[in-house]
Amino acid sequence: xxxxxxxxxxxxxxxxxxxxxxxxxxxxxxxxxxxxxxxxxxxxxxxxxxxxxxxxxxxxxxxxxxxxxxxxxxxxxxxxxxxxxxxxxxxxxxxxxxxxxxxxxxxxxxxxxxxxxxxxxxxxxxxxxxxxxxxxxxxxxxxxxxxxxxxxxxxxxxxxxxxxxxxxxxxxxxxxxxxxxxxxxxxxxxxxxxxxxxxxxxxxxxxxxx
Amino acid sequence: xxxxxxxxxxxxxxxxxxxxxxxxxxxxxxxxxxxxxxxxxxxxxxxxxxxxxxxxxxxxxxxxxxxxxxxxxxxxxxxxxxxxxxxxxxxxxxxxxxxxxxxxxxxxxxxxxxxxxxxxxxxxxxxxxxxxxxxxxxxxxxxxxxxxxxxxxxxxxxxxxxxxxxxxxxxxxxxxxxxxxxxxxxxxxxxxxxxxxxxxxxxxxxxxxxxxxxxxxxxxxxxxxxxxxxxxxxxxxxxxxxxxxxxxxxxxxxxxxxxxxxxxxxxxxxxxxxxxxxxxxxxxxxxxxxxx
Numbered sequence: 001x002x003x004x005x006x007x008x009x010x011x012x013x014x015x016x017x018x019x020x021x022x023x024x025x026x027x028x029x030x031x032x033x034x035x036x037x038x039x040x041x042x043x044x045x046x047x048x049x050x051x052x053x054x055x056x057x058x059x060x061x062x063x064x065x066x067x068x069x070x071x072x073x074x075x076x077x078x079x080x081x082x083x084x085x086x087x088x089x090x091x092x093x094x095x096x097x098x099x100x101x102x103x104x105x106x107x108x109x110x111x112x113x114x115x116x117x118x119x120x121x122x123x124x125x126x127x128x129x130x131x132x133x134x135x136x137x138x139x140x141x142x143x144x145x146x147x148x149x150x151x152x153x154x155x156x157x158x159x160x161x162x163x164x165x166x167x168x169x170x171x172x173x174x175x176x177x178x179x180x181x182x183x184x185x186x187x188x189x190x191x192x193x194x195x196x197x198x199x200x201x202x203x204x205x206x207x208x209x210x
Numbered sequence: 211x212x213x214x215x216x217x218x219x220x221x222x223x224x225x226x227x228x229x230x231x232x233x234x235x236x237x238x239x240x241x242x243x244x245x246x247x248x249x250x251x252x253x254x255x256x257x258x259x260x261x262x263x264x265x266x267x268x269x270x271x272x273x274x275x276x277x278x279x280x281x282x283x284x285x286x287x288x289x290x291x292x293x294x295x296x297x298x299x300x301x302x303x304x305x306x307x308x309x310x311x312x313x314x315x316x317x318x319x320x321x322x323x324x325x326x327x328x329x330x331x332x333x334x335x336x337x338x339x340x341x342x343x344x345x346x347x348x349x350x351x352x353x354x355x356x357x358x359x360x361x362x363x364x365x366x367x368x369x370x371x372x373x374x375x376x377x378x379x380x381x382x383x384x385x386x387x388x389x390x391x392x393x394x395x396x397x398x399x400x401x402x403x404x405x406x407x408x409x410x411x412x413x414x415x416x417x418x419x420x421x422x423x424x425x426x427x428x429x430x431x432x433x434x435x436x437x438x439x440x441x442x443x444x445x446x447x448x449x450x451x452x453x454x455x456x457x458x459x460x461x462x463x464x465x466x467x468x469x470x471x472x473x474x475x476x477x478x479x480x481x482x483x484x485x486x487x488x489x490x491x492x493x494x495x496x497x498x499x500x501x502x
Contacts, residue, residue, distance in 0.1 A: 036321045036344065038466045039223040051322050051342035052363075099487050113494055137345030149349050150457035157461055162468035165476045172480035177490045192500040196492040 004007040007188040008205050010109075016187055018072045030164050032058040037157060056103070059136050069125055076118060079110060086112030109201040117170055124163040131156040216361065217330040222320035234331040238397035239370060241305050241383060241387060242407055242435040244389035244419075248273065248287050248303040252383035256285050259371060259382035283384060284368040287395035288446035294438070302438075304445040305383070305392075306370035307353045310334045310431035315454040316367075318462045319350025332397065332431035335372045338364040350462070352427060352452040370431065388479060400433060407435045426453030 011019070030204045032054045034041035044052040088105045089112035096104055110118075134144050134152035141149055174180050177197065194202040240423035257263060262282040267275055273289045285307035292300045309488070314334045316409025317326040325340035326347060336347075343363035344470040347356045356367045371381035379385070393403055404421040411419035423429045434448070442448040 001439045013296065038470055039225050039321075039323060042321065042323060044225060047489075051340075055342040055344045088367070096490075097483070097487070135345075135349075137343070137348070138363065141345060141348075146349070146354065147457075150455060150461070153349055153466065154457050154461045157465050157469065161465075161472060164473055168473065168480065172483075175489075176480075176484060178492070190492075192492045192496045195499070196496050197490075 006189075007190055008194050008202075009187060010183045010189045010194075011187045013078065013187060014208040015075060018068065018075060019184055022065065022072055025061055025068055026167060029058065029063045030160075030167070032061065033160050036173075037160070059132060059138075065125070066129055069121075073122055080115040080120075082109075082112065082115050086115055089113070090116060092190050096124060102121075105180060106200040107198045108204070111198065113173070117166060120166055124159050124166065127155055127159040128163065131159070146153060169209040218327050219330045220314075220317055220328040221324045222317045222326040223323045224432060228327070229329065232330070234329065234396040237331045237333065237370075237375060237395065238400040239310075239432045239436065240265040240392045240393040240400040240404055241304065241432065241468070242393070242404075242405070243304055244411060244416075244435060244437050245389050246287075246305065247389055247391075248289060248301075249388065250287050251273075251388060252305060253255060253283065253285055253287060255382040255386035256368070257282070259374070260284065260369075262366075279355060279357055279367075281357045281361075281364075282309070284366065289449045290444060290446045294444070302445050304434070304448065306355075306446070308370070308432065309353050310368075310370055311352075312428035312430065313454065315350035315352050315354055315427070315458055316347035317350075318454060319346040319458060321346055323361045329372065331375065333370045333372045333375065334431075335369050336365060336367060337367070338362075341365055343414050350372050350454065350458050352399065352449060352454060397429075397431065397433075404433065404435050411437055412433075422448065424452050425447070 007173070026081075031044045032048055035044040035048075035054050036042075038057065042051070045051045048054040056167065085105050086110075089107055090106050097164075107137050131152035133140050134149055135141065135156055143150075173196055174184070179193050183193075191202070191206070192202075194205065216357050217234050218228040234463040243371040253427050262274055262284070264280055267277070267321055268494075269275070274287070274407060276283050277284055279286055288304045288306050290302045290304070292302055294300060310333055312332065314326070314328060317328055317334060320326045322340050322342045325337055326334065327337060328334050330500055341364045343358065343365070344420050345365065347365055348354075348358065349483065356363050356365045363494060371379070371383075374381060381392075384392040385395040395401060395403075401423070403419065408419045408421060416437040419435070419437050422434035422439060422442055434442075434445075436442060436445065436448075438444060441450075443450050471474045
């Protein structure tokens with residue numbers, strides 16, 4: 001990244017580190033979880049040292065995710081409160097995906113989609129943690145009746161698939177919106193980028209100057 | 211025990227055919243609870259043959275010992291004191307253990323390829339060398355049979371002495387039973403034998419005598435003759451209508467292809483969107499604004 005004093009600070013270093021810790025834990029969880037979910041994905045268990053290591057590691061990586069996402073949750077929860085403008089933004093999201101962003105309400109530091117994703121992920125992770133504890137045979141399953149464990153298995157699988165879908169969407173949108181991965185890697189964005197994608201935040205950062 | 215390998219009908223977590231060149235006769239173990247005296251010789255024989263030893267337990271004031279199945283006790287006798295009519299005590303003794311379902315919930319739930327297999331003779335066997343210790347088989351079993359070992363994190367249960375049966379012998383429990391309450395043979399012969407027993411029981415006043423071969427799991431390869439077949443649950447909670455259950459069916463049935471398709475659709479959708487709509491870049495107009 002070229003040094004450029006004109007660039008705007010978007011994410012602090014601790015925010016970035018936190019985000020990538022969550023991302024790393026999540027990717028490992030998704031791969032190991034899929035391996036245990038469907039025979040077609042079982043070969044993924046080789047990435048973790050075989051089926052037994054996959055079974056041992058998956059829940060512990062889950063614990064790592066609880067702490068890393070927990071930290072991110074408290075870091076971003078105020079920033080992610082959805083305002084009426086965000087809901088309006090979401091109603092126009094389809095147009096924007098179609099390539100027409102003329103009618104988009106001005107997004108703040110985060111847009112409605114990013115904020116909604118944050119809350120959906122928080123909800124998914126709550127369900128995954130609760131059902132995951134029930135399914136963790138080595139330590140907790142003996143505390144629960146079979147019916148609860150069976151329900152937990154369904155909830156865990158369905159929520160896991162839902163969350164992987166959300167993250168795939170998240171990753172795609174980051175690729176689609178050029179320069180946004182750079183924002184999360186280096187913390188800075190060009191002024192033009194900020195004005196294009198987050199106009200309200202751009203004005204806030206530059207005090208109304210162009 | 212992996213002594214039979216040419217006659218596997220189903221392997222867990224496997225989508226390709228299993229080694230199934232050899233076809234064997236469908237077998238069954240008949241447990242005639244009306245003849246059982248609760249001597250536990252079958253329990254002892256099971257431990258002797260499989261060379262497992264359970265920890266010395268404590269007396270709970272009843273004959274149940276151990277009080278539940280364990281990774282070392284693959285069969286246990288359960289003693290129920292039941293008063294079907296006031297003042298008329300009945301002592302219903304049942305030998306509990308794996309039922310070797312024709313449609314096994316353990317096999318359906320297992321995520322490890324080949325950790326649970328079903329032979330063409332109907333025996334459902336665990337291959338512990340492939341077991342990853344997740345306990346999904348326990349979640350999937352409608353009879354609450356498999357037990358996870360604390361020692362090695364593998365799951366164990368009755369093998370119906372698949373090693374003995376493969377060599378043409380009867381299971382150890384059957385071999386040792388002193389009253390003829392346990393009989394082993396082809397499933398057809400066992401059902402026939404059960405019919406004779408039921409006719410005899412009916413002639414002696416047990417109007418509801420019958421065979422327990424639950425259809426909810428497509429029948430089992432361990433079947434009971436019960437004097438009160440209309441109420442199996444009085445035999446220490448033998449499930450009245452066991453089945454794999456809606457939750458397990460959903461988890462290991464529809465969810466697997468649906469979720470996989472959904473993930474594939476998200477990936478394909480994203481790719482198509484990029485190819486058709488192109489990236490979302492900063493507009494020329496705004497770029498120009500910042501150029502000077």
